[in-house]
Amino acid sequence: MPTPILGTDLAHTELEEFAQRTPVERLAEPEEIVNTMLLLLSERNSYMNGQAIAIDGGVTVSA
Amino acid sequence: MNQEFAGKVILITGAASGFGRLLAEHLSASGARLVLGDLNESGLAEVASALPAECVWQACDVSVESQVQSLCHSAEERFGRLDIAVNNAGIATPAKPLTELSEAEFDLNIAVNAKSVFLGLKHQIPMMLKQGGGVILNTASLAGLVADPDISAYVAAKHACVGLTKAAAIEFGASNIRVNAICPF
Numbered sequence: 001m002p003t004p005i006l007g008t009d010l011a012h013t014e015l016e017e018f019a020q021r022t023p024v025e026r027l028a029e030p031e032e033i034v035n036t037m038l039l040l041l042s043e044r045n046s047y048m049n050g051q052a053i054a055i056d057g058g059v060t061v062s063a
Numbered sequence: 064m065n066q067e068f069a070g071k072v073i074l075i076t077g078a079a080s081g082f083g084r085l086l087a088e089h090l091s092a093s094g095a096r097l098v099l100g101d102l103n104e105s106g107l108a109e110v111a112s113a114l115p116a117e118c119v120w121q122a123c124d125v126s127v128e129s130q131v132q133s134l135c136h137s138a139e140e141r142f143g144r145l146d147i148a149v150n151n152a153g154i155a156t157p158a159k160p161l162t163e164l165s166e167a168e169f170d171l172n173i174a175v176n177a178k179s180v181f182l183g184l185k186h187q188i189p190m191m192l193k194q195g196g197g198v199i200l201n202t203a204s205l206a207g208l209v210a211d212p213d214i215s216a217y218v219a220a221k222h223a224c225v226g227l228t229k230a231a232a233i234e235f236g237a238s239n240i241r242v243n244a245i246c247p248f
Contacts, residue, residue, distance in 0.1 A: 022248065033247045034085045040200050040243050041147055042067060049241045050232030052225040056205050056248035 069094030077152030079106035125179035176220035196239030
């Protein structure tokens with residue numbers, strides 16, 4: 001499943017280019033995104049409000 | 064099995080595929096009662112029929128207020144409450160330079176990726192206010208935080224999604240409603 005920033009139907013080579021932009025050198029597995037969604041929905045996450053959480057393998061903090 | 068969501072009433076849009084589908088499968092396996100919407104009615108029917116827990120589903124174009132309202136009404140009618148809402152449905156149009164983007168493509172991005180979130184919040188929050196609280200999660204994108212070339216309308220719409228998340232969070236935080244967004248790459 002291509003992640004939302006990528007749009008749909010990207011060729012394998014394009015996906016590989018995106019993967020290489022991440023400090024972890026791979027794209028997310030869908031499960032990794034959904035696991036974060038479950039964390040955010042949890043009652044144990046009771047004090048987080050109004051946040052937009054990047055799940056990006058570190059893309060936005062790399063120079 | 065994660066019992067935390069057992070019995071909770073959880074609405075998910077864009078549930079026929081992608082993150083929405085996967086999330087629905089996880090939550091249903093945990094015993095959550097689901098209210099699912101998607102533009103793809105046959106795909107949604109297929110997903111819903113395979114879920115282990117109780118669920119109600121219907122075709123829903125999230126950019127049309129009457130359809131979003133109807134989906135929320137289904138939660139009320141079937142389960143009498145709404146504990147969690149996940150405004151997850153979205154669209155990506157083909158990448159192209161801003162100068163080549165049509166007005167229709169721009170409008171479609173705004174309608175499905177931004178207006179839909181407004182409509183969801185508008186109709187989900189009153190139900191949560193009535194019952195004393197709730198949780199809302201919006202599926203934005205890393206394009207809601209930073210820009211990438213050739214997806215300007217998507218960037219604009221996802222920034223709007225993040226803006227709506229913040230606006231709703233501060234308006235209704237005191238009413239025990241949390242609103243957050245995810246921004247996947």
